[in-house]
Amino acid sequence: MENTKKTYYITVANGQISQSSTASAWDFKIEGTDEEIIQLREYFDQVYSSDWQGFFRAHTPYVQYHYDRENDAVDETNKRIYQMIYELGDEEAKELIRTQGIISKINEQE
Structure with missing residues (x-):
């Protein structure tokens, strides 16, 4: 894989990573190598998977949010993203x- 950085446009809500600024609305513009983008994609995939697990857990009313591993x-994955x-x-x-205070919240919890 190449080690050169390319420009990507990120939409956090749906985990979208695009090289086109006009394909859809985006939240953040980043410069990353192929390896970095693969890692970011893995983080988004982890959130998606955990969201589904949380959806199923939500139908188990006796587990409270603050005791929920999903x-x-x-x-944790959103902090990494x-x-x-x-x-x-x-x-x-x-x-x-x-x-938005996101970085200070991340640093406080580390």
């Missing part, structure tokens, strides 16, 4: 993540 897994976007993102992406 929700913990989603929270935003940390990676922050590290690879352009200045606008970094500023948005800083102003």
